[in-house]
Structures are given as C-alpha cells and as structure tokens.
Amino acid sequence: MIRKILSITLLVFSSYVPAFSQSILADSLAMYCPETSIWYPHSTPYYLYKGATFSQSQVVWSTSFHTATPIPIGSVGPKKYTKQLKGIISNTQIAEVMKQAVENKVNVILVIGDGMGPVHMTLPVYMRKANGDQQITMFEKIMKEGDCGYVLTNPAGGLVTGSAAAGTAIATGTKTRMDMVGVDTIGKPLVSVMDIAVRRGMKTALVTDAAITDATPAAFYGHSIDRNNETEIARQLAEDNRIDIIFGGGAENFIPHDSRFKDMEGFEDSHFSQSMSARKDDKNLLDIFMKKQYKMVHNTSQMEQLKVGSPVVGFFSVGGLPAPIDRNLQNKEIPTVAQMSKKALELVSNNHKNGFFTMIECARIDWEAHANDVGAVYRAVVEMDEVLKDAYVLYQQRPKKTLLIFCADHETGGLGIAYRKVDSDEKESFKCVNGEMWETITKALSFENFRKMAAQDRSLSQIFGMSDSPRALKENVEKHTGYTISDYQAEKIFEASHKGEKMPKYAIPQ
Numbered sequence: 317m318i319r320k321i322l323s324i325t326l327l328v329f330s331s332y333v334p335a336f337s338q339s340i341l342a343d344s345l346a347m348y349c350p351e352t353s354i355w356y357p358h359s360t361p362y363y364l365y366k367g368a369t370f371s372q373s374q375v376v377w378s379t380s381f382h383t384a385t386p387i388p389i390g391s392v393g394p395k396k397y398t399k400q401l402k403g404i405i406s407n408t409q410i411a412e413v414m415k416q417a418v419e420n421k422v423n424v425i426l427v428i429g430d431g432m433g434p435v436h437m438t439l440p441v442y443m444r445k446a447n448g449d450q451q452i453t454m455f456e457k458i459m460k461e462g463d464c465g466y467v468l469t470n471p472a473g474g475l476v477t478g479s480a481a482a483g484t485a486i487a488t489g490t491k492t493r494m495d496m497v498g499v500d501t502i503g504k505p506l507v508s509v510m511d512i513a514v515r516r517g518m519k520t521a522l523v524t525d526a527a528i529t530d531a532t533p534a535a536f537y538g539h540s541i542d543r544n545n546e547t548e549i550a551r552q553l554a555e556d557n558r559i560d561i562i563f564g565g566g567a568e569n570f571i572p573h574d575s576r577f578k579d580m581e582g583f584e585d586s587h588f589s590q591s592m593s594a595r596k597d598d599k600n601l602l603d604i605f606m607k608k609q610y611k612m613v614h615n616t617s618q619m620e621q622l623k624v625g626s627p628v629v630g631f632f633s634v635g636g637l638p639a640p641i642d643r644n645l646q647n648k649e650i651p652t653v654a655q656m657s658k659k660a661l662e663l664v665s666n667n668h669k670n671g672f673f674t675m676i677e678c679a680r681i682d683w684e685a686h687a688n689d690v691g692a693v694y695r696a697v698v699e700m701d702e703v704l705k706d707a708y709v710l711y712q713q714r715p716k717k718t719l720l721i722f723c724a725d726h727e728t729g730g731l732g733i734a735y736r737k738v739d740s741d742e743k744e745s746f747k748c749v750n751g752e753m754w755e756t757i758t759k760a761l762s763f764e765n766f767r768k769m770a771a772q773d774r775s776l777s778q779i780f781g782m783s784d785s786p787r788a789l790k791e792n793v794e795k796h797t798g799y800t801i802s803d804y805q806a807e808k809i810f811e812a813s814h815k816g817e818k819m820p821k822y823a824i825p826q
C-alpha cells in the first residue's frame with residue numbers, strides 16, 4: 317500500500333517536474349519534507365546529504381524541528397530527591413524536586429542537554445560498545461547508580477515544546493505557552509529554583525554555550541512573554557538578579573545601541589572587539605555589572621585565572637559559542653562548555669555553609685540536531701559527558717549534600733538509526749550448528765559502519781560552506797566524514813548549499 321502511494325506520488329511529481337528523473341530517485345536525493353508535505357528534488361544541503369549517505373550511515377531524521385519524544389533523565393544524590401525523578405515524569409517535577417533540595421540547602425547541579433533525546437544520548441554509549449571500551453559513559457553511570465526515567469516535555473495545552481516553555485517548566489515547575497520564559501500562561505512572573513537558591517544564600521552559577529539570554533538559561537532568571545526579547549532579558553539579568561557566576565555568549569545584548577566592544581572597558585582586546593551592540597537603547601549593562609562588583613572576563617585564560625571571590629560575568633562571544641566538532645577551527649580563547657562548567661563548579665562549590673545551585677546547558681546538541689548533523693550531535697553529546705564527569709567528582713565529595721541531575725528540555729530532529737533492506741546479492745548468510753542456513757536481506761548497521769559516524773571532524777555547515785565547487789565538496793565530505801558521496805550527489809548538494817536555501821547561520825567566531 318505504502319509503496320503504491322509512493323509510486324503514485326512520484327509519478328505525479330515527475331510529471332510536474334520533467335527534470336525529476338529516475339536517477340535522482342536512485343541516489344535518494346529526492347526528499348520528502350514532512351514539515352511542508354512536499355517532495356523536494358533539490359532541497360536543503362542537509363536534506364540531500366542525509367539521503368545521499370543513508371545507505372552508509374543508516375541515520376534517519378524525521379524533522380529539522382522538535383518532537384514530543386520523551387527525554388531521558390538521570391540523577392544521583394540523596395534518595396529522598398532522586399526517587400521522585402524516576403519512571404515517567406512531567407518536566408515540572410524536576411523543578412519541584414530541585415526546589416525541595418534548595419530549600420534544604422542541598423547542592424544542586426543541573427546539566428541540561430538541549431534537544432537531547434534518548435537516541436542522541438545513546439550515540440556515545442553505542443560508540444563505546446563499538447570500540448570495545450570497558451569504561452562506561454557518565455550517562456550510564458548516573459542512571460545505574462542513581463535513579464532514571466523518561467520526562468514528558470509537553471507545554472501548556474499541547475504536545476511539542478520549545479526551549480522557552482520547557483525551560484520554564486524545569487526552572488519554575490509551571491507549564492507555560494510556547495516562546496514564553498519565566499511567566500505563566502497569562503504572563504505572570506514565576507519564581508524559579510534559581511530565585512530560591514539566591515534567597516537561601518546559596519552560591520549560584522549559570523553556564524551555557526548559547527547566549528546567556530537564550531531561552532534555557534533565561535528561564536532561570538528572566539520573565540518575558542517572548543523569548544526573542546533578549547535585550548530586555550539581558551537587562552533583567554544585569555539589573556534584577558544576583559547570580560554569582562555567569563558564563564556564556566550573547567554579549568551583544570549588554571552594550572549600548574550603536575557601540576562596539578572595542579570601546580567598552582575591559583573588552584578592548586576581546587576577539588569580538590569589532591562586534592556591535594544588538595540593543596536599541598543606550599543602556600550599558602556592563603556598567604551595571606561593574607557597579608555590582610562583578611569581575612568581567614572574555615577569554616579562556618582570563619577565566620582559568622579566576623579565584624574564588626567576587627561574582628563574575630564571562631562573555632565569550634557576541635552570540636552562541638562554536639560547535640564542539642568545530643573546536644579545532646575556533647579561536648582557542650573561546651572556552652568549551654566543559655571548561656566553563658569545570659571553572660564555575662570550582663568557584664561555587666566552596667560555599668559549605670549554604671551550598672550552591674548550578675545550571676549548565678549544553679546547547680549545541682540542539683543546534684546540530686536542527687541541522688540534522690549526526691556527527692556534530694555525537695561530539696556535542698560527548699562534551700556533555702565531559703561536563704558530567706566534573707560534576708560527578710564534585711558530587712562524590714559530598715554525596716549526602718549534593719543532587720546531580722542530567723536531562724534534556726526536549727528532543728530535536730526525531731533522530732533514529734534504522735535497518736535497511738538490501739538486494740539479494742548483498743544478503744548475509746550463515747550456516748548454523750544444525751546445518752540450516754540463516755540468511756537475511758535486512759542490514760542491521762554493523763558496529764564497524766557505526767564507527768564511521770565518529771570520523772566526522774567538522775560540522776556539515778562548515779564542510780558545505782568551505783567547498784567552492786562540487787568536486788571540492790565531494791573531497792571535503794570524504795576528508796572530513798566517514799562517508800562518501802557520488803559526483804552527482806556532490807553536484808546537487810553544492811547547488812543547494814550555494815542557493816542560500818535555509819542555510820543556518822552557524823558562523824564560527826574568529
């Protein structure tokens with residue numbers, strides 16, 4: 317039946333577009349886009365690439381948006397808290413449990429993998445098995461030692477959420493509408509676990525490799541019916557809050573209209589000194605931080621030198637920070653989320669009297685999943701595992717007084733790894749002990765082929781962007797990923813990537 321519908325669809329389509337030939341079909345370059353219900357003979361380069369490499373990767377993405385797939389949660393710490401975080405729970409439950417812990421001055425380390433669904437999280441786990449590595453990932457360790465479950469992420473009145481509504485649920489315990497941060501469904505400001513931690517005299521830290529004004533961190537301190545109002549959210553962070561350690565990007569939201577960082581005290585020699593403000597008013601929020609005795613840092617070495625003491629704002633980029641997979645291309649003075657979180661935890665964890673609360677967001681998992689770039693997602697999840705390693709060391713120092721939770725806010729991309737059917741000349745066979753022949757045409761993706769995913773050392777947006785001809789693109793795919801593409805596929809991907817069709821703006825900060 318499905319096959320029949322498919323062939324009718326294709327027939328109709330090919331009569332509309334004469335150029336839509338059978339050879340395109342054979343190369344899997346025509347892609348069905350569920351968002352628009354249209355078959356694209358020439359789609360985004362990402363769409364074309366995933367089709368072109370499917371026979372090698374067996375990776376499928378069902379969308380470039382979020383899905384309602386339940387997300388994983390794992391926690392270690394006092395049982396009275398972790399036992400409430402097992403089974404199938406609501407995302408609001410995470411806030412409820414953290415609020416209880418913070419009221420009791422129990423340290424909380426919350427690590428959010430933005431967009432990290434169960435399959436994203438399992439990539440390093442399968443990779444470990446594929447490599448025969450005995451050392452388990454932190455995801456496995458925390459889930460095994462503590463409690464674990466699935467989280468339903470739906471926003472108020474719906475099923476599929478976004479970072480704003482999901483972040484608000486995790487930070488405050490109240491479900492809200494899409495794109496709202498820190499307010500309820502009628503726009504009333506909510507109290508977050510961060511607010512309670514500050515009130516209880518805890519040391520607090522917010523760390524992200526997105527902008528610090530992006531939806532996930534904003535849900536912990538900001539209040540806005542529109543997550544995109546980042547300049548107002550920035551004002552709220554500087555004027556209305558007192559968070560001790562703030563590390564991330566988004567510096568453009570903090571300086572006066574029309575000004576550049578080269579004219580800002582302390583940022584004259586930053587790598588983004590030439591960048592401009594995103595504000596529309598004359599507020600200098602850096603001044604406000606300074607008046608509140610905050611130290612200001614803008615690169616890795618300054619950050620590494622920080623000692624326990626005054627509060628700190630670390631702005632390492634005007635927007636988001638680079639993808640972990642593009643690390644070797646980036647300015648070394650931009651810290652990784654693992655470096656930032658290690659330092660932040662060091663700076664807050666000496667508060668033995670009142671304890672500490674830290675939220676760390678690994679934002680790039682979501683961004684790479686939006687681009688359907690599985691190799692880049694893998695690297696971003698591996699980096700989250702690094703973050704969890706440091707957090708776990710700290711947890712072990714005071715296990716009765718520390719609650720460590722990892723989770724996601726939602727799943728992005730509908731990531732899956734699928735089997736595929738092959739022609740009978742490719743079928744596998746094996747003679748069983750009783751002499752019977754076992755055979756199958758169902759390819760279950762071997763570990764050997766799965767490992768090729770980890771060979772990717774550059775994001776697809778970089779690979780496509782750096783290729784100035786179809787030939788260069790084919791060579792770059794071969795050089796920077798574990799896969800190969802045909803001349804024809806390279807030509808089509810090149811065409812799509814140079815038509816400016818929906819290419820995400822994932823620029824590497826210089």
Ligand SMILES: [Zn+2]
Nearest residue numbers: 430431479725
């Ligand atoms: Zn998100």
